[in-house]
Amino acid sequence: MDGSGIPGAGMVSVATDVRAVVASVVDPEIPVLTIEDLGILRDVAETQDGVTVTITPTYSGCPAMRQIEADIAAALRRAGFSDFEIIVQQSPAWTTDWMGEEARRKLAEFGIAPPTDEVVCPRCQADHPRLVARFGSTACKALMVCSSCGEPFDHFKQY
């Protein structure tokens, strides 16, 4: 409690801290994006029994989900939270629509074309790249080549 005298005020400030701790966990395969950027993090709640983190899995074949759960647990322990539960919520199904503008900008700066129907080269912004392989280096990416600068790049598949 922060002693401000406002009922529940201390609780809110603690919950905000917990959320910040969890939201800072990054994707193990795309480390410029946090799980909040990706829309994986759905909720962080704190009760008397501890912290409850709710996440939604991305692609069925994404092997990073198990790692993300472990990374959330490690981040919480480092911040001093020992009582927590991580709930994997299947519904509603994850979609790349949950990725915000900031996340898309960070992805493009990292050299990965963000999810969209009209893909542009993350280096020179030229449109109409050529699809090289539908299945790329990870479950979430396809491999493309720019029709202008000729550089290959990953496209985060729209989902």
Add this chain to the structure above:
Amino acid sequence: MIASGPQGMAAKALSPEIAELVSYGDDNLVLAQRLGEWISNAPELEIDIALGNIALDHLGVARALYTYAGEVEGEGRTEDDFAMRRTEREFRNVLLVEQPNGDFAHTIVRQFFFDVYSQILWSGLADGDDNTGAGIAGRAVKEAAYHFEFSSSWLIRLGDGTEESHRRAQAAVDALWRFTAEIASDEWLARVSSVFETAGLAIPDDPYQRVGGRDGYHTEHLGFLLAEMQWMDRAYPGLEW
């Protein structure tokens, strides 16, 4: 008759709801295992990566369904209990997915038939009342559509390609058609026929169909597949890493 497990435990009779989840999980697990056999053996690197990725999607769907089935059942069974500790007679996958990889044409035809089925199945369940089931289906339907683009475009390239590729694609269709009764519907037939037309492939005249997978009666291939997939967990019960 209830089959007896390897430790002499009677196989569990499942409620219809759980049995349905498990049967779809079995389809996806068995197909994932088959596709995994291609890794490092595919005709080219892109195909190798594609088949590996598709296998991972199917494995992920199976894991989600088994985990959910265990939660609904409420007796503490995990995804590993369903995947690694059931016998051949307890598996409820359709016969198509357990058929051997054969040549690349066989693998593509099998995948194409299953992708059409999955798209229809998951789009129906994604709108259902069951929240968790709808969530799993909502992801799987997008993946099935993505897999379909891969399998149907390859089927057209093979069927409408060289004399040799056409011969092999038609041979694969002729060999696998008898395992389609378990997944066919009017909509399935319409979608398959439409791609066949573009690919220049024909539905075989032979009306013979094998069924039984959903009741646990399998072709001889499943036992071998499970033996390879389950041996580690059987040899070292409860193994984790």
